[in-house]
Amino acid sequence: MSLPAPALLVLEDGRTFRGEAYGAEGETFGEAVFATGMTGYQETLTDPSYHRQVVVMTAPHVGNTGMNDEDPESSRIWVAGYVVRDPARVSSSWRSRRSLASALSEQGVVGISGVDTRALTRHLRERGAMRVGISSVETDPDALLARVRESGEMTGADLSAEVSTAEAYVVPSAGELRFRVAALDLGIKANTPRMLAERGIETHVLPATATLDDVLATTPDGLFFSNGPGDPAATTAQVELLRAALERGLPYFGICFGNQLFGRALGLGTYKLVYGHRGINQPVLDRTTGKVEVTAHNHGFAVAWPDGVPIDEPVSTPYGEATVSHLCLNDGVVEGLELRRDDRLVAFSVQYHPEAAAGPHDAAYLFDRFCDLMGGLGSARPPKEARPSVVERSRDHAGEDA
The missing domain is CATH 3.40.50.880 (Class I glutamine amidotransferase (GATase) domain)
Incomplete structure (x- = not known):
């Protein structure tokens, strides 16, 4: 099995985090927000209210129960990006039909793992929700930051x-x-x-x-x-x-x-x-x-x-x-x-x-x-x-x- 590609997360104020690609490889932009639930990640991912938002999971271990066909709240994953600290390597649920990583990959959702999500959450609490970019194809933080600052804002968005x-x-x-x-x-x-x-x-x-x-x-x-x-x-x-x-x-x-x-x-x-x-x-x-x-x-x-x-x-x-x-x-x-x-x-x-x-x-x-x-x-x-x-x-x- 090949190792995940390196990935980069850059907030619009320049704060940078490095990790590994999780889900689809590529690049995505949205509003960085954090969710405090320790369970229910499948419902979070499929909640249309998260459209154009990059969700940071404050719970450190995510993906334990995989993804099933009973719990989605809509027909697709809506988050613009996903940030986790320690993704589960094996799904452990009799209802699981696929892993979280494979579901993200299949639906083209770009994510990043191995990030210090506690530090990232503290930063968002102190500075507020802001635009963010995640990329596993860009290695230059300054180049990614420029694209983050050109991306759309949530204020004024009719979605x-x-x-x-x-x-x-x-x-x-x-x-x-x-x-x-x-x-x-x-x-x-x-x-x-x-x-x-x-x-x-x-x-x-x-x-x-x-x-x-x-x-x-x-x-x-x-x-x-x-x-x-x-x-x-x-x-x-x-x-x-x-x-x-x-x-x-x-x-x-x-x-x-x-x-x-x-x-x-x-x-x-x-x-x-x-x-x-x-x-x-x-x-x-x-x-x-x-x-x-x-x-x-x-x-x-x-x-x-x-x-x-x-x-x-x-x-x-x-x-x-x-x-x-x-x-x-x-x-x-x-x-x-x-x-x-x-x-x-x-x-x-x-x-x-x-x-x-x-x-x-x-x-x-x-x-x-x-x-x-x-x-x-x-x-x-x-x-x-x-x-x-x-x-x-x-x-x-x-x-x-x-």
């Missing part, structure tokens, strides 16, 4: 159409049909329609370019916006679609990118986090219940609550009264929104991934909350004295998760 389904399709309910939902695919993960189906929901998955007429043609009981990649501030058509749906009173549930677009539809701003939240161990407070959830995250942008408005106070919008329903306990980032009209819940969203593939299942109740909303059981707001008090933290700390 949902690049990862969305080309044609609409239907995921039937499991058992008795209770509701029909129109789901806008902005980078949807396969487990989301499955979790909806388990609750008797027939899901009509629509392309990111779908119009209000396309949504209404499904005769939906509710509208869902999925996770996805890109800058929410660069997205306009989906925001206008959501506003039109809110005007019609269509119950709405959004996750991740769908939370950011919900914020924009309500007139709120968004901003880029220093290095984002990515992993399956993020603590979030549900302010409507006072419970703390361990949640799965993958986002580099967040909703900005209006300056001067306390985080526990509502804001008026053209569609009703908006409140912050969830907060990240590491850094105070807004992790969920609720919209109420006449003090009744009409729409809500969360910034994290309640479908949790991979990840903890603490937030699965949100799909039940969506069912209650569509069934006309949207809860009234609890009395203010019964809601957990929150000390607002400066947005300057946004992204500083533990």
Whole structure:
């Protein structure tokens, strides 16, 4: 067996790491981000939200269980590049069909191994997410750095159409049909329609370019916006679609990118986090219940609550009264929104991934909350004295998760 080719990783600030080619040989560019999950690398790789990102795995040993045919969250690997410290030489799982290295190679994903990923992660935590290049065909760091600085940035990127389904399709309910939902695919993960189906929901998955007429043609009981990649501030058509749906009173549930677009539809701003939240161990407070959830995250942008408005106070919008329903306990980032009209819940969203593939299942109740909303059981707001008090933290700390 021939030895792997030498490989080079160069960040846009010039920091350089050397290692060995892992997966496909060649050259790739993207935004360098780190993911803190110790398991679930197959779901991470196939999550469309990682489109145009080079993922650094903080867990040192990756690839132990190989790759199977049951756990992908989409039809392909979406990461732009992959960085690991110590890849497994042998896959050890009865479900494994191929090694991680061979899967990366087959799909043309350029990676690098043998890198001090702890040092790289510390650098990204201190300096923030930035552009990066990985190459096993270039030996000159300065030459690769020049190409890194010419590559595209995530800020201003409208990417949902690049990862969305080309044609609409239907995921039937499991058992008795209770509701029909129109789901806008902005980078949807396969487990989301499955979790909806388990609750008797027939899901009509629509392309990111779908119009209000396309949504209404499904005769939906509710509208869902999925996770996805890109800058929410660069997205306009989906925001206008959501506003039109809110005007019609269509119950709405959004996750991740769908939370950011919900914020924009309500007139709120968004901003880029220093290095984002990515992993399956993020603590979030549900302010409507006072419970703390361990949640799965993958986002580099967040909703900005209006300056001067306390985080526990509502804001008026053209569609009703908006409140912050969830907060990240590491850094105070807004992790969920609720919209109420006449003090009744009409729409809500969360910034994290309640479908949790991979990840903890603490937030699965949100799909039940969506069912209650569509069934006309949207809860009234609890009395203010019964809601957990929150000390607002400066947005300057946004992204500083533990």
